[in-house]
Amino acid sequence: MRRAAKLAGTALALILTASLPVSAQTATGDAGTPDASKLEGAFPGRAYSPYAGRNFPDRPLFGDTHLHTEISMDAGAAGARLSPADAYHFAKGNEITASTGQQVRLSRALDFLVVADHSDNMGFFPKLLAGEPAMLANPTGRKWYDLIQAGKGAEAAIDIVTQFSAGTFPEEILSLPGSPAYKSTWEQIVKSADDANDPGTFTAFIGYEWTSQVPPGSNMHRNIVYRDGGDFALQVLPYVTLAPLGSNNPRDLWKWMEAYEEKTGGDILAIAHNGNLSNGIMFPVVESYDGQPVDEAYAQTRAKWEPLYEITQIKGDGEAHPFLSPNDEFADFETWDKGNLNVSAPKSDDMLQYEYAREAFKNGLVLQEKLGVNPYKFGVIGSTDAHTGLAAVEEENFFGKVSSMEPSPERTSNPFMKTDVATIMEWEVAAAGLAAVWATDNTREAIFDAMERRETYATTGTRMAIRFFGGWEFEEDDALSRLPAHVGYTKGVPMGADLLPGPEGDAPTFLVAALKDPIGANLDRIQIVKGWVDAQGATQEKVHDVVWSDMDTRQPDSDGKVPTVGNTVNVPAATFTNEIGEPELITVWTDPDFDPDLRAFYYARVIEIPTPRWPAYDAAFYGLDLADEVRVVIQERGYAAPIWYEPGQ
Incomplete structure (x- = not known):
């Protein structure tokens, strides 16, 4: 159910209602409002109060649309022991115990949060951590379990992700849609969001991350955000990348999104992951990585389902690159340009223009001239992509990308990823970012609608207000x-x-x-x-x-x-x-x-x-x-x- 017509009129409605006089409103008799019968008559002039009749967003709401917990197979293997319920509790401003045993609290509560655990292999890690017999009977499962028990979870996490991406993950221990483990895990995720949602005070969105990683490791991830509650979200299981149940191709994800809305009558949107690790395939202009053309249908469909882009996060900033913008002295900021997602393939300069937001905005204008539709007319947000269950990205309160990188004397000298292609040190990881939304209320509906109309901005972790x-x-x-x-x-x-x-x-x-x-x-x-x-x-x-x-x-x-x-x-x-x-x-x-x-x-x-x-x-x-x-x-x-x-x- 798309609301294009409704949203197209929203800005006009805000423009008009911003200047309506009080006399245009009806006295309701509610608490704090005088009974209309006691009024001598509607005030005939312009209201003195500049705030009367205001019907536009009056403060930004700050949140995170990309947070992982122990449920994600890589996060759990790397040491995360916080649940979705823990993540929401922390985001509300409560002090909790992090996975490494340290006490942690935000300086200020967030206004909203999307727990976006990976849809693929959902339910696998809890079974591995519990040492279920079927897991330990598999030699690879036993190896991962032993590494985790020996305190080498980060090593296990890398191997788990590498094998899954390469298609060598043992089939007998996969957690697939339709299995009891997968279904119960999705139900846990949905229930945690519904339980934490507190309209008017804190918004807990249902969501997940569709983790497309095109071989040999190019990042095409999307975060899926639901406007709806569990009564809608539980009708259809999340989309995965593993064939034949799913696909790595965003075009197939968009088809799934269409089917979800047709079946449930609900609303969802996708937020493309920061493209700096896609090795040139996030923003195609001629054909996408699968050889299919970037034509009018592609442009219309992408624009429909992806109104937002994650422009900054822990794995680098995606606004601009100094090679592309040599006259911009601020373009080289938290730059990650050494390779693809798992640093298995090096980066070349010709890839860069298809990875950064400013270039996508420019190329979108070219495509609009050619196709009549701009596929890259998106708003921007920041988020964390933390795999700790903690949306903690203040510079003085940074709890890392993964739980093995939570505060310690060693993390500024440890490698985060090291391959034959390149080494990324933990100190290169960015403490970023936050999504800011101009919404009229702190509710799922109001924030989602603001996201769809793109009235958003991104920050690298600061809570500045921008108009x-x-x-x-x-x-x-x-x-x-x-x-x-x-x-x-x-x-x-x-x-x-x-x-x-x-x-x-x-x-x-x-x-x-x-x-x-x-x-x-x-x-x-x-x-x-x-x-x-x-x-x-x-x-x-x-x-x-x-x-x-x-x-x-x-x-x-x-x-x-x-x-x-x-x-x-x-x-x-x-x-x-x-x-x-x-x-x-x-x-x-x-x-x-x-x-x-x-x-x-x-x-x-x-x-x-x-x-x-x-x-x-x-x-x-x-x-x-x-x-x-x-x-x-x-x-x-x-x-x-x-x-x-x-x-x-």
Whole structure:
């Protein structure tokens, strides 16, 4: 059941209701509302209260759409002992005991969470850990069990994933859809989400990760999120990659999603995994990895089912790459470009443009000219992909990718993955990220609907607030408003929306604002990234610094670059000060190079001042001397979903 018509009208409804006077509303007689019979009459003028009649999202909700627990075969083997119920309990702000026995708690509760355990082999690991006879009777199962018992779970996890991906996993110990173990595990996942869901306070989504890994290990994963409760989700078992019960091909996943909605009347969406480990197959432009063409049907189907993209997470950042964007001094951020998912095949430069979000946005414009549909018109979110059951990605509170990487004196010097192709050290793992959603309520329905209309942004773990609107009427004085959203919804469209042609001769204007994380770092700058296809059909991009701290003294140089903001980080102490930067930034910006005949996209990137990266906190806590190559300073950031300019037909 798709709600395209409903969603298409949502932005307009928000624009209109944002400015409705109180007199347009009906007194209900509810508690706190005067009985209409006692009122002398409807107020005839404009309401004095600027908050009366407000019907748009007034605060961002922060969450994680990609968290694994002990149920996932790789997470369990690597030491995770937390259940989905534990994961939701922790996300609500409660202190729990991590798998390594350490006490852990978030600085602040999350607003929502998707426990996204792997759909493949669901139910396998609990049986292996319990040492069930059938598991131990198999030589490979016995080997894995013994490794886990000997404290070598990380080694077992790598072997389990490698054998599953290679098709050499012992069939007799697989947990397949239809088996009692698989069914009961899915029921546990669904029940945990339904039990934890607390509308208005905390949203627990039902979900899973479809873990497509195209040989020899190229990442095509998707996280499936349900708008529905267990009464819908239990009607159809999750989709897997193992043939003949499933497929590695996203086209087949989309068919399964269509069938689910037709059978249940429910709603689901897919979020593509950060593409930096796909070795060039996440965002095809001519044909997909299976040789099938990227045609109109492909574009329409992908756009329908995948409104969001995971732009940043523990295994690196996926916004931009310095090879593709050499003029962007902030493009080389938490870059993972050594190989595919299991580092079994090396990376080459020709793969990169099919892996990063900015290139997908640009190539999507080309495909729209060719096919009439843009398959890569997606919003963005961040998430963790933690395999610990803990959505703990604050730099000073980072509990690692897997439980064997939870805080210890050794993790800044241990290899995370080591193959003949490359070595990735644990210190290269990023403490990221979070999904931010502008939803009207903290409920499954409201958050899901905001995801579908792409009114989202990603952060690398910080909880900054970002507003981004596009229109034709924004004025400089609009940046003086303490209610920028009121102005934004009234005069324009929000992040994730299309901007239609304006008055002839005008250029689009953008209202962009950011507020620092209340307990985090000040802001360095806000940038607007523009991408377009020129008259010759070539993709172009430009990064504009539109507002920054200390604008009176930090003047752009001859190349138009704004100087660095400075650095207050004391690395040995793992501290910083907010003596530089600004707690909030806001401006109205007009595109100086606008051509009304050319499709374009615009998105906001908000960058904080430098702060300690998680290895610096480890070094201060454990008294470590870190290797020179270890990165100890970071500039956290947020990415707003684009606004797409659509020329008239």
